[in-house]
């Protein structure tokens with residue numbers, strides 16, 4: 001099909017965004033805490049609280065980013081994913097000319113700038129693709145809402161369909177299982193040398209306050225557990241010892257658990273080797289390179305965990321990119337069948353356009369709830 005007859009399809013990739021310099025740390029944190037999906041207070045209270053928390057947290061966060069050159073690698077790695085996905089989508093002649101755009105929620109490129117770019121390109125349709133396999137109102141929900149606000153602002157009217165979540169997408173699960181298997185084998189070799197028990201796999205996801213699950217009915221925690229169970233099944237290691245835990249707590253509220261720190265301390269007490277897997281992130285950034293590699297690595301050493309192995313995120317693993325291709329195709333199919341996103345669902349406490357998947361996933365955690 002010729003360029004002129006092909007429909008222009010914009011794929012908009014969402015992620016959190018990270019500071020691109022030490023000076024950007026405080027305004028980045030302000031944007032995060034000023035998001036009603038993170039702190040659900042009316043203004044001016046949210047604005048004032050966001051100012052206060054971001055000012056207090058900035059020195060701690062700057063220290064975190066100092067370990068990785070003062071800035072986040074998230075945008076660079078997301079660009080690599082966008083390029084790989086665009087190439088994979090355009091390798092087939094299925095009637096679409098695809099272009100991937102990136103919109104970050106709390107740092108550049110913001111939704112306004114990217115929506116303007118999608119409009120200038122002349123997109124006929126938009127597929128929104130959060131780079132969060134599991135749906136949370138604090139991440140995907142917030143980004144989608146912000147994107148629709150930006151579309152309205154810049155006058156971008158091309159029909160939209162959102163890929164809500166893909167916690168058990170085969171490409172994502174296979175890429176994860178393959179990478180974990182390599183990490184597991186490395187750890188296993190060390191346990192054989194030390195003459196100790198086989199390693200335990202710890203699926204560590206970014207936590208959220210408990211109220212996000214219990215009050216908003218966010219499906220995030222149960223989708224984390226679904227991903228972990230699917231990956232374990234794919235790994236097919238008989239009698240594998242595994243658990244789900246949650247990292248990155250901030251603030252005084254009660255967060256979902258068990259915490260990753262708690263699980264590391266338990267492994268130390270039990271003399272267990274651990275393989276730590278960041279299961280809610282698909283790229284490297286401060287939460288993996290600093291929190292998991294440095295802070296929790298030191299904690300593991302201090303608590304005498306005999307082997308601490310961290311598995312890298314899937315990034316641009318070809319199987320993960322193929323998984324994203326299938327998510328785009330499925331979402332396109334939904335757009336053709338049902339039309340653009342149903343805006344009425346946004347009035348619910350939790351926001352997710354994928355009624356079926358999320359309605360089924362509303363039960364709070366299975367494995368971690370009992371731990």
Ligand SMILES: C=CC1=C(C)c2cc3[nH]c(cc4nc(cc5[nH]c(cc1n2)c(C)c5CCC(=O)O)C(CCC(=O)O)=C4C)c(C)c3C=C
Nearest residue numbers: 016017018038061072074136138206208209280285286287
């Ligand atoms: C699944 C992904 C994420 C969820 C859910 C999430 C919820 C959430 N986060 C905070 C507070 C902070 N998060 C910070 C960094 C950060 N968070 C995510 C992802 C999720 N957050 C990522 C990918 C990153 C790293 C960004 C980068 O380095 O590029 C930070 C900043 C770092 C720090 O100061 O520790 C804060 C703060 C809350 C409060 C929350 C849910 C309510």
Ligand SMILES: [Fe+2]
Nearest residue numbers: 016206248287
């Ligand atoms: Fe976060």
Ligand SMILES: [Fe+2]
Nearest residue numbers: 164165354358
């Ligand atoms: Fe969903």
